[in-house]
Amino acid sequence: MxxxxxxxxxxxxxxxxxxxxxxxxxxxxxxxxxxxxxxxxxxxxxxxxxxxxxxxxxxxxxxxxxxxxxxxxxxxxxNRLSYEGAYSQQITTSTLLLSMNAVSFETACEARYTLERACAPLAARRRTDEYLATMRAEIARQSQPDLSDEAFCASDVTLHRAFVDAAGNPVLSYQLAGAVEAMQPLMNMITFTARSRGEIVGLHTALADALEAQDAAAADTALHRLEAYTLTLGRDVMASRSRHGK
Amino acid sequence: MxxxxxxxxxxxxxxxxxxxxxxxxxxxxxxxxxxxxxxxxxxxxxxxxxxxxxxxxxxxxxxxxxxxxxxxxxxxxxNRLSYEGAYSQQITTSTLLLSMNAVSFETACEARYTLERACAPLAARRRTDEYLATMRAEIARQSQPDLSDEAFCASDVTLHRAFVDAAGNPVLSYQLAGAVEAMQPLMNMITFTARSRGEIVGLHTALADALEAQDAAAADTALHRLEAYTLTLGRDVMASRSRHGK
DNA sequence: GCCCTTATGAATGTCAGACAATTAAAGGTC
DNA sequence: GACCTTTAATTGTCTGACATTCATAAGGGC
Missing domain, CATH: 1.10.10.10 (Winged helix-like DNA-binding domain superfamily/Winged helix DNA-binding domain)
Incomplete structure (x- = not known):
């Protein structure tokens, strides 16, 4: 035939x-x-x-x-192509794209926080107690000094996903899933000192506070500062990596 | 073994x-x-x-x-997983997600324009003549009255991708590719009247002007108005669809 | 009649072996 | 050296077989 x-x-x-x-x-x-x-x-x-x-x-x-x-x-x-399925595919592709070193830490970081800031107005308007509670819980976890770096990163991802989900738009969550999760392998290379953890927890708290107060501008500011701080941390890692050869 | x-x-x-x-x-x-x-x-x-x-x-x-x-x-x-490869996968997944009717036009539209607005500050800062020229060219094409609806939509996609690319962050372009292109099948259902085309071209021109003037706020406004207008067009289609059965 | 057990058949999952098609490299000819 | 031929390795495709899974049907005990 x-x-x-x-x-x-x-x-x-x-x-x-x-x-x-x-x-x-x-x-x-x-x-x-x-x-x-x-x-x-x-x-x-x-x-x-x-x-x-x-x-x-x-x-x-x-x-x-x-x-x-x-x-x-x-x-x-x-298949129905559930959101979960789409999420995981999105994450796989994004992770691949970043892990193949085609992308600099700066570029990935900028993209991620730019997208996250896009959620700020919606999240501030629609946030429910549920997502706020998740963020607060993760902040509490991140404050425990005996937390491993991996667990700290994982908690970071959970917090940011709660923030994104608070925007109440599943398509947005789907798109952001890639940006947020794909950064994790890069973030995992960072060794967090007590001081840097404190700094991050402070900014996370500011973000949660902004959401609670439904203050989009404050959330935007917190994310800007988080981006700047993450960037310095990442640059340190990259610099020491290139110093010690590969 | x-x-x-x-x-x-x-x-x-x-x-x-x-x-x-x-x-x-x-x-x-x-x-x-x-x-x-x-x-x-x-x-x-x-x-x-x-x-x-x-x-x-x-x-x-x-x-x-x-x-x-x-x-x-x-x-x-x-494989290297080039950006193009990642783009096309991103687009496939996003299109599937939307086309399976699990997503309302409103939700998709909101996500798309929210993400696009996120690019506005970067695009306004970094836009080059090249991307501006692409946008102007597409606006000129969209002004031709004998353009088919499909061609109008395709030109729309090209324009918006030029805008996103103007932000100068390939990861952002990759993420946005899904959001912008996946909307096309939904947009293709819209029959554009001469009036609605004029309205859209006007907003596109405002967007290009904002970029040229490196005015992020104006670009943000133009995108907001474009979102609102697209939403009304889409709602009309959905309403007439549900009226005529199916 | 009702419940439990046991076939049955249709489908995917896996295997083995064969041959066709393709392609880069080695070898041969002038 | 340039061009053609051979060669061997590798993927692409086909065929036929058997194993595994599982919903349904059939049968048996009470």
Whole structure:
């Protein structure tokens, strides 16, 4: 049946088939939850072997466009692409992009805080007690002197995500997830002294206070100062790294 | 050799292998441009068949973590994850998220313009003649009355991406690419009247003027008004859609 | 009739082996 | 040295088989 596309043998068959199915999903010809034909049927439809179809399906699964289920009445189903799924993909891509050293600490830092500041007006307007409580709790945790650097960073991420979520826009949260989480590996390289922790906790407190008072300008200021301070910390690490060779 | 992980048979072998290789790449044990062992070698190393390895590799290829080359001295190579690659993945994920109707037009619109406004201060400070010229050119195109709605939307995207790129931060551009491009399918549903086009072109001109004058506040205002206007247009479409069934 | 156990069949997951297609490099010819 | 041919390595594809999973149907005990 192979329709023999005239001059498109540039890609693998599996890539072409993956693309065809992806288009069907994106264009709404297949709806969420719908079951794809079985691998054997797809193989026949596209005029290829089952292995080729399977490779195509694995490509789609890697983008979490479909999920597969074994057993009777199993098969491949169109995924809903939940926010969580989108988040994790977003984070994976962003982390990759940064970890491949194509991006300087300065650039990543600037992007992250610029985006975060964008949330400030919405967060100040919409913040609920729930998110405020999360931020306060993380600030308390960050004040414990026996906290490891990794745990401090993780808490930092949690706090900032609470701030972003307080803006009450899931698409914004999704976009920011990448920016905030992807910075963590870079932040993890920083050894936090007691003094720098104190400084950061102070700025976090200012941020939480601003949100509580629904003062967007104050939140903006706190984030500006946090960016500046993070930048100096990061620069120190980068400088000492390049001094000690690689 | 199968190390028989104690209690992790939750995933397919191909997914496990993909994850193992992905970790190796992310953690820097494999560097950009490096060649992976051949499929046959990987199959032996992991104690699985070649098909299983291939499925794992397809998963990684779908995330553009690797690229494959046929022939002698071919194989799978660790990809650099260029900005373009990251862009397109970002766009795919964002588009999917929006197109699956899990997101309202209002939410998407708010997120998009909130993020774009975040770029205003940087863009106003750093804008070069190049990006200004691109914006002016797109405004001129949008003023042509015989332009199709699709072309109008595409030009809109180009203009807004020029604005974002003017901020001079590639990470920011990458993050925004998703927000801006993913809106296009939603915008494409809008039929632009001559009046609405005029309104939009006027706001675009105000945005370009603000950038030229390096006036961040004016750019912010223009984007606010653009958001408000886009929202009314979108609401009209949604309303008429729900009236006419479906 | 009701519940528990046991087939059954359809589907994915995995394997093994084969061949085709591609490609860079080595070797040969002039 | 330039050009052509061979070669070997590697991915791409196909075929057929078996293992595994799992909802449903069938059967048996009470």
């Amino acid at each position: 192979k329709t023999a596309s005239p001059a498109t043998p540039r890609q693998d068959l599996s890539a072409q088939i993956a693309e065809a199915i992806r288009d069907a999903i994106v264009e709404g010809r297949m709806i969420t939850g719908e079951r794809l034909p079985s691998e054997a049927e797809l193989a026949e439809q596209f005029g290829v072997s089952r292995s080729t179809v399977r490779e195509a399906l694995k490509r789609l699964a890697a983008q979490s466009l479909i999920r597969t289920q074994r057993g009777a009445f199993g098969g491949a189903f169109v | 199968k190390t028989a992980s104690p209690a992790t048979p939750r995933q397919d072998l191909s997914a496990q292998i993909a994850e193992a290789i992905r970790d190796a790449i992310v953690e820097g044990r494999m560097i950009t441009g490096e060649r992976l062992p051949s499929e046959a070698e990987l199959a032996e190393q992991f104690g699985v068949s070649r098909s299983t390895v291939r499925e794992a590799l397809k998963r990684l290829a779908a995330q553009s973590l690797i690229r494959t080359q046929r022939g002698a001295f071919g194989g799978a190579f660790v």
